[in-house]
Amino acid sequence: MKAKRCLLIDTDKDKEFLDEQLHKVANLLKAGKTVVFPTETVYGLGANALDPEAAKKIYEAKGRPSDNPLIVHISKKEDVDFLAGNISQDSKLLMEDFWPGPLTLILDKSDSVPIETTGGLMTVAIRMPSNPIARKLIDLAGVPIAAPSANISGRPSITSSKYLVEELCERVDAIIISEDSEIGLESTVVDMTASTPVILRPGKIGKTEIEKILNKEIELDPSLKDENAAPKSPGMKYKHYSPNATVIVVTGSLDEMKQKINQKLSLDKNIGDKVKVVCLEDRVSLYDGYGISWGKSSQEAAKNLFKILRLMDEQNIEVVYFEALNSDEISEAVMNRLIKAAGNMIL
Known part of the structure; x- marks a missing residue:
């Protein structure tokens, strides 16, 4: 990959001009560029979720297979209506209780979401992060941000800013440096497209918490143990998180x-x-x-x-x-x- 020089923004050092700097990054997103940004789970590597060419740049930057779907990040709950259809009452209950937060919902995608973002699937993964910088960036960009974890595919996810520049600055257009991730694991992913919700990826929000809100039992997907299953959720298909050891x-x-x-x-x-x-x-x-x-x-x-x-x-x-x-x-x-x-x- 051709080396590039990325824009670096340190949210601590750039406090006085942070709004101005975030506007610069938002403009990069509008222009189809790639940006690393903090969330409460892990750092994300994002681009305009509605731009097929921008989505392709995410896969290129990560070295990620293009059949591995991306999570679409939003800043307001009402943005879901533009991105998804057939939104169930159960989905709305989970949004009400867990958004903003580390919960991703799989819903039927609308025509607004390109298949390049969904890994070729007719469903879309959506979440609303609780990190205020992430949400402000989405607001300023005026578009949802598709973002997997910010790391080279197969490597451990990044939760500390010390690894961002070395690993990603030559691969992306901007990096927002902030505090260490609060949670440290990627979001819980729940498939809401069937009559019974199914956890596709476990996370901080557990099965018991979700069942309490929905007042019914939900399932754990057997594909968590089946590497040959179609990847309905990010992180289900390929080897992940591996150090050299x-x-x-x-x-x-x-x-x-x-x-x-x-x-x-x-x-x-x-x-x-x-x-x-x-x-x-x-x-x-x-x-x-x-x-x-x-x-x-x-x-x-x-x-x-x-x-x-x-x-x-x-x-x-x-x-x-x-x-x-x-x-x-x-x-x-x-x-x-x-x-x-x-x-x-x-x-």
Whole structure:
């Protein structure tokens, strides 16, 4: 790809002129350019969702297969009416309770949304981010922004601004640098096109929360485990989130995981400091200097997962063992990403 020099905007350093700078970025979006922007989940790599050529530039910048659908980001709930049809009462209930926030709804697309944005599907993925900079940018641009995670396809998503410039500045037209992502995992994705809603990608908003709002049971899509299924949701079809290190997920009871990992560590002495064990903070001491914490809880682990994966590359780690989490629904969302990062290597 031909190198380009991107416009960099630091929301902290540019506070005095932030509105002016955001107008510049909005104008780039109107002109069909690509922009990296912050959200509460992960950073997004966006372009005008209504412009087929702009959508193609997203795939090019990421090196992403064009049959992998993009999420369309909006700033106002009423924008859904322009982008989708056959909007059910259940969909409206979820919008009312969870928007703005980390919930993406799959709806029947309108003719306004090009198939280049939806990966060739007749459905569209829509969400309203809670990050105020993201929403202001969408407002200023006057168009919805199609955006997958801001990273080279297959690499860990970016939740910290320190990785943005090095990885993406030569691939996009502008980058908005802001604080670290609040949540750290991509949004929950729910297919609302069937009579029973189906979770296609787990996230911070779990099945139990959604069922409470809808007052009925919903389903988990079996395609979460079937790599050959058609990708109705972003992130369902291809290997994701992978660092250069070999990632191995270790399952079992707490004692079983400790035993399995320490047995492996005894065999990995030849690579010395090139091996690490990622676990909750209260278990780090179990691994004789190899352990590193990804937080005190599953919520903290979710926020830190992608940072840890990228840290492994910074430290030139060759093998990293992750203790599995299984305490709650956010743990399920973390494990969904982690197993993809491991390429299904489970011990």
